Amino acid sequence: MRGCGLIVEYNPFHNGHKYHLDQSQQASNADCMIAVMSGNFLQRGEPAIIDKHHRAKLAVSQGADLVIELPYYYAVQHSELFAEGAIKLLSTLKADHICFGSEHGDITGFLEMINLLKNNFTEFHYHLKQALNKGNSYPRANELAFRQIGGEHLSLDFTQPNNILGTQYVSKILQIDPAIQPLTVKRQQNNYHDRQISIPFASATSIRKELLTVDKESDLSETVPAETTEILNQYKSAFGCWHEWEQYYSYLYYRILTMETDDLKKIHGIKEGLENRIISSIREATDFQQLMRKMKTKRYTWTSLQRIFANILTNTTKDEIEAKLHVPPPLRILAMSPTGIKYLNYLKQYDQKFFTSNKKPYPDHDFDNRIASAYYSILSIEKQHTAKKQDFKPPYMMA
Amino acid sequence: MRGCGLIVEYNPFHNGHKYHLDQSQQASNADCMIAVMSGNFLQRGEPAIIDKHHRAKLAVSQGADLVIELPYYYAVQHSELFAEGAIKLLSTLKADHICFGSEHGDITGFLEMINLLKNNFTEFHYHLKQALNKGNSYPRANELAFRQIGGEHLSLDFTQPNNILGTQYVSKILQIDPAIQPLTVKRQQNNYHDRQISIPFASATSIRKELLTVDKESDLSETVPAETTEILNQYKSAFGCWHEWEQYYSYLYYRILTMETDDLKKIHGIKEGLENRIISSIREATDFQQLMRKMKTKRYTWTSLQRIFANILTNTTKDEIEAKLHVPPPLRILAMSPTGIKYLNYLKQYDQKFFTSNKKPYPDHDFDNRIASAYYSILSIEKQHTAKKQDFKPPYMMA
Numbered sequence: 001m002r003g004c005g006l007i008v009e010y011n012p013f014h015n016g017h018k019y020h021l022d023q024s025q026q027a028s029n030a031d032c033m034i035a036v037m038s039g040n041f042l043q044r045g046e047p048a049i050i051d052k053h054h055r056a057k058l059a060v061s062q063g064a065d066l067v068i069e070l071p072y073y074y075a076v077q078h079s080e081l082f083a084e085g086a087i088k089l090l091s092t093l094k095a096d097h098i099c100f101g102s103e104h105g106d107i108t109g110f111l112e113m114i115n116l117l118k119n120n121f122t123e124f125h126y127h128l129k130q131a132l133n134k135g136n137s138y139p140r141a142n143e144l145a146f147r148q149i150g151g152e153h154l155s156l157d158f159t160q161p162n163n164i165l166g167t168q169y170v171s172k173i174l175q176i177d178p179a180i181q182p183l184t185v186k187r188q189q190n191n192y193h194d195r196q197i198s199i200p201f202a203s204a205t206s207i208r209k210e211l212l213t214v215d216k217e218s219d220l221s222e223t224v225p226a227e228t229t230e231i232l233n234q235y236k237s238a239f240g241c242w243h244e245w246e247q248y249y250s251y252l253y254y255r256i257l258t259m260e261t262d263d264l265k266k267i268h269g270i271k272e273g274l275e276n277r278i279i280s281s282i283r284e285a286t287d288f289q290q291l292m293r294k295m296k297t298k299r300y301t302w303t304s305l306q307r308i309f310a311n312i313l314t315n316t317t318k319d320e321i322e323a324k325l326h327v328p329p330p331l332r333i334l335a336m337s338p339t340g341i342k343y344l345n346y347l348k349q350y351d352q353k354f355f356t357s358n359k360k361p362y363p364d365h366d367f368d369n370r371i372a373s374a375y376y377s378i379l380s381i382e383k384q385h386t387a388k389k390q391d392f393k394p395p396y397m398m399a
Numbered sequence: 400m401r402g403c404g405l406i407v408e409y410n411p412f413h414n415g416h417k418y419h420l421d422q423s424q425q426a427s428n429a430d431c432m433i434a435v436m437s438g439n440f441l442q443r444g445e446p447a448i449i450d451k452h453h454r455a456k457l458a459v460s461q462g463a464d465l466v467i468e469l470p471y472y473y474a475v476q477h478s479e480l481f482a483e484g485a486i487k488l489l490s491t492l493k494a495d496h497i498c499f500g501s502e503h504g505d506i507t508g509f510l511e512m513i514n515l516l517k518n519n520f521t522e523f524h525y526h527l528k529q530a531l532n533k534g535n536s537y538p539r540a541n542e543l544a545f546r547q548i549g550g551e552h553l554s555l556d557f558t559q560p561n562n563i564l565g566t567q568y569v570s571k572i573l574q575i576d577p578a579i580q581p582l583t584v585k586r587q588q589n590n591y592h593d594r595q596i597s598i599p600f601a602s603a604t605s606i607r608k609e610l611l612t613v614d615k616e617s618d619l620s621e622t623v624p625a626e627t628t629e630i631l632n633q634y635k636s637a638f639g640c641w642h643e644w645e646q647y648y649s650y651l652y653y654r655i656l657t658m659e660t661d662d663l664k665k666i667h668g669i670k671e672g673l674e675n676r677i678i679s680s681i682r683e684a685t686d687f688q689q690l691m692r693k694m695k696t697k698r699y700t701w702t703s704l705q706r707i708f709a710n711i712l713t714n715t716t717k718d719e720i721e722a723k724l725h726v727p728p729p730l731r732i733l734a735m736s737p738t739g740i741k742y743l744n745y746l747k748q749y750d751q752k753f754f755t756s757n758k759k760p761y762p763d764h765d766f767d768n769r770i771a772s773a774y775y776s777i778l779s780i781e782k783q784h785t786a787k788k789q790d791f792k793p794p795y796m797m798a
Contacts, residue, residue: 253780254650257772258714286780315657373656381652381685 001346004030005095005180006064007086007169009038010055011048011208012232013062014224016101016188016201021063023185024099032343034093035064036086037334038075039368040375041314043082045306047243047375049208050235051387056334057396061227065340067395068093069332071364072316072371073324076307078138083168084176085329091177092331092352098173098182102166105186109156110163110170113146117171120149137301139164162187199223212244239376239383245306247378249288252313256282259312268321269308274300278308314374320367330355330363335396358391400745403429404494404579405463406485406568408437409454410447410607411631412461413623415500415587415600420462422584423498431742433492434463435485436733437474438767439774440713442481444705446642446774448607449634450786455733456795460626464739466794467492468731470763471715471770472723475706477537482567483575484728490576491730491751497572497581501565504585508555509562509569512545516570519548536700538563561586598622611643638775638782644705646777648687651712655681658711667720668707673699677707713773719766729754729762734795757790 004024010017025033037059039052048055056067074085090098104110117124127148131141146158156163170182188201197206202223210218211232220229236242256264256278264275277295285291288309295305310316332355336344344354355362358369372391376384403423409416424432436458438451447454455466473484489497503509516523526547530540545557555562569581587600596605601622609617610631619628635641655663655677663674676694684690687708694704709715731754735743743753754761757768771790775783 250776250780251650251653253783254772254776255654258712258769258776260714284784286784313657315659370657373653377649377653377657381649384652385683385685 001031001343002029003032003034003093003095003097003343004028004183005086005090005093005098006033006035007070007083007090007098007100008035008059009042009048009204010035010059011038011042011046011204012050012055012211012224013058013228014202014204014207014220016203018062018225019188019201020099020101020185024097024183025063027099027183027185028097030097032065032339033063034066034068034090034095034340034343035059036068036070036089039069039072040371041072041076041310043075043077043079044303045076045308045310046245047248047310049211049242049244050232051243051375051390052334053390053396054231054235058227058231060335060337060340060396060398061231062225064335065337066093066333066343067335069334071324071329071332072314072367073321074329076310076316078304078307079165079168080172081325083165083172087169087172087176087180089329089331091180092328094347094350095180098169098180100162100166100169100182100184101187102162102184103160103187104156104163104166105184106155107170107182107184109154110166110182110184112154113151113156113158113167114171114174116149116151116154117146124149135297135299137299137304139301140298197223208244211242239379239387241378243375243378245288245309248313249291251374251377252288252291252309253282255312255315264312266317266319267308268311268316268318269304270311270318274308278312313377314371316371324364324367327363332356332358332362332364333395335398337398341397356395357393400430400742401428402431402433402492402494402496402742403427403582404485404489404492404497405432405434406469406482406489406497406499407434407458408441408447408603409434409458410437410441410445410603411449411454411610411623412457412627413601413603413606415602417461417624418587418600419498419500419584423496423582424462426498426582426584427496429496431464431738432462433465433467433489433494433739433742434458435467435469435488438468438471439770440471440475440709442474442476442478443702444475444707444709445644446647446709448610448641448643449631450642450774450789451733452789452795453630453634457626457630459734459736459739459795459797460630461624463734464736465492465732465742466734468733470723470728470731471713471766472720473728475709475715477703477706478564478567479571480724482564482571486568486571486575486579488728488730490579491727493746493749494579497568497579499561499565499568499581499583500586501561501583502559502586503555503562503565504583505554506569506581506583508553509565509581509583511553512550512555512557512566513570513573515548515550515553516545523548534696534698536698536703538700539697596622607643610641638778638786640777642774642777644687644708647712648690650773650776651687651690651708652681654711654714663711665716665718666707667710667715667717668703669710669717673707677711712776713770715770723763723766726762731755731757731761731763732794734797736797740796755794756792 040048042048059067068089070085074081124145127145128141131144151158166184173180173182197210199222261275281294282291285294358365372388376387439447441447458466467488469484473480523544526544527540530543550557572579572581596609598621660674680693681690684693757764771787775786
């Protein structure tokens with residue numbers, strides 16, 4: 001059987017994701033579409049609007065055959081580690097192709113870029129370091145270093161977020177499993193960061209904004225599949241809310257202000273005395289947006305700060321991340337179609353170990369319980385109990 | 400000047416407290432009534448119904464001249480350490496008398512008891528240890544050991560909670576500063592643990608129950624001074640609520656379920672594998688009462704468990720308590736009358752160091768910030784900011 005890997009967050013699933021899924025199937029001619037999906041927290045350091053179980057079920061309803069969780073310690077990371085975790089999982093899953101969406105839409109542009117990078121490795125890293133030392137954020141330093149080695153003469157626009165991510169994917173494929181063939185499809189939706197909705201290809205950001213604006217009814221029928229609206233509503237009626245950072249602020253505030261500074265320093269992502277700025281900023285900020293505005297500098301991007309706050313909320317330390325990154329990520333199935341089940345049978349010849357819930361001996365049992373406790377903390381206690389039970393049930397199987 | 404020390408919690412101040420204050424003044428003929436009062440968390444491991452600033456102000460309005468904070472690490476402890484902290488502070492404050500309320504009401508009964516204990520020290524401790532080993536709680540083991548050395552032939556009923564506490568006070572006075580003369584007045588109010596209100600001397604427990612029952616208006620005019628009602632209402636209109644354990648449950652739940660077991664073991668009061676029972680109990684309990692009922696055993700009293708949960712909520716570790724108990728408790732003034740100010744001037748000859756707020760170099764600056772953050776966590780963030788500002792203002796001074 002032929003498998004095509006997708007690296008996704010589906011927060012929430014929209015028409016652009018459907019387009020990517022269908023186009024990837026056509027481009028790869030795969031039998032099984034394998035989505036590696038972030039869990040309850042996402043690459044930008046945000047809680048997902050609905051939990052991983054509901055997003056995985058939705059993905060299968062839209063054509064994914066297997067949904068595998070990208071563990072927190074790869075998902076809530078900068079793009080290089082995010083890509084590394086996903087490619088490792090897709091390599092273990094014997095994917096023949098990996099197809100990603102990009103602004104560029106032509107795989108040769110990515111290969112050119114990686115070649116340039118490889119041929120100018122020392123120079124690139126020298127410039128990267130210089131730029132970081134000048135107080136630039138990592139993405140900005142990366143861009144400056146690429147320019148220094150002549151990157152702007154390539155066809156690929158490396159200031160576009162999905163092109164940057166795609167470069168990481170291709171680069172990690174070449175490092176980890178060059179047998180996988182990278183493919184890309186051109187994104188149809190509007191800009192990644194757009195906050196205004198546009199039909200029919202709106203960005204997930206603009207869709208979330210629409211959903212989370214409390215004082216109006218959202219009509220998303222022209223930008224998301226009907227099942228997205230259905231599952232979003234199911235989630236809200238079961239658990240009482242959709243998730244966004246602002247709702248967690250009282251927990252974050254409580255947690256930071258009852259922590260010892262030494263313990264705050266142990267949290268993954270905190271360095272260079274950032275702990276002191278966090279403490280003094282949170283003392284004054286009355287909501288999450290205020291906190292972020294107080295914290296934001298040239299050096300620290302919005303997303304890098306959000307990831308740090310996610311690590312504080314979930315109590316994730318440097319040492320723990322270090323240990324987790326040193327072992328292969330476990331394969332946890334969140335949802336599957338009948339084709340996905342066939343694919344798992346086909347994989348049996350490779351003797352891969354799968355996990356179908358958070359039951360022991362799942363190696364991330366305790367870790368995942370903790371992440372889930374942080375993610376669901378904003379629900380009533382009764383609803384938290386119900387929500388957490390999902391983690392111990394078999395994965396969703398489409399009939 | 401002559402000072403008379405009182406050891407109090409005033410949760411909230413009621414007619415029985417007023418009686419104790421007036422009677423103590425008469426019995427001691429003191430110029431200055433000094434109340435050593437627990438801060439935001441109390442000996443039974445509960446959050447105080449209103450914060451220490453409001454309770455201190457109320458105490459001064461009722462005749463206390465100086466209100467000094469008994470620090471968390473002495474207040475939220477078993478009766479022996481609670482007594483030790485209070486007597487240490489009153490010794491530093493050069494109190495001539497300490498007058499406590501008791502069921503017994505006659506100081507000779509306490510002295511007899513202490514003599515008996517002193518004369519049978521080894522035997523008493525042998526029986527105490529035996530009783531603890533059999534799984535009895537500390538108060539119960541204490542009672543059994545007293546019986547073994549013939550305690551039931553004394554006039555003092557050592558099963559009564561305020562008699563037990565009084566014994567600790569007298570015993571600590573003899574150890575720490577025998578120049579202080581102990582006095583006792585007979586309590587007028589109904590039983591310490593009574594949950595039913597009785598007029599005019601209701602227990603603080605029954606008064607809190609009355610106040611915290613949300614579905615009815617409370618009329619406490621016959622059991623508390625008018626100022627108590629006034630200050631309770633002031634507090635609620637300023638901060639939005641009165642404090643009780645149940646409101647903290649979502650924080651406690653979040654905190655415990657995002658903690659590493661090893662960190663839970665470091666919390667003061669957790670031993671003998673209790674961390675595992677806490678984790679398994681809280682996973683199932685949907686409110687604080689349920690949690691307590693699941694946790695309660697012969698060995699662990701309700702109050703000892705509440706103290707442990709207060710330590711978890713405030714992130715107070717064994718190591719930290721150990722370190723704090725090894726240095727003299729700082730004298731922090733919460734409120735004072737003109738007489739109190741005169742008394743502080745009179746004390747100048749002794750070169751005592753006082754603190755009038757949580758401003759540095761107050762030695763518990765960070766510690767107190769943490770305790771306050773935990774205590775006020777149930778308020779809105781804006782109200783938490785306002786509430787915490789009180790800690791950095793000068794103490795309340797009665798005009």
